[in-house]
Amino acid sequence: MLVTFKSKASAEVTMFDYDAKRILDLLNKDVKIGVITAEEGPAAIAKLEAETSESRAHPASDSVQHDIAAHHNEAGDDTGHEPVQTVNFANKIYPLLEMLREAHKHNNDVLWGV
Helix, strand or coil: CEEEEEECCEEEEEEEHHHHHHHHHHCCCCCCCEEECCCCHHHHHHHHHHHHHHHHHCHHHHHHHHHHHHHCCCCCCCCCCCCCCCCCHHHHHHHHHHHHHHHHHCCCCEEECC
């Protein structure tokens, strides 16, 4: 499943729901539908910038986290190891982070699931 983020300040950003959920969990937001208001933008940007730095500093732990999440999925049916990710979490955050920066600059909200 895909999640599409929208803002009047920039083009749409679409990502897999797994990655979107991981990002939105950091921001305490629901993956199905939501909004990051213009007022919430600076705090969201700061959190995602910190996570980007952490992900770049510890790329191996990012792959381990991905493998753990796969083994503890809702169905509990994944028993194999996940392949090593070639695109790290910091790179997956980047398009949404840029959208948030533009939205903040123009005092716009970021929406998804609408």
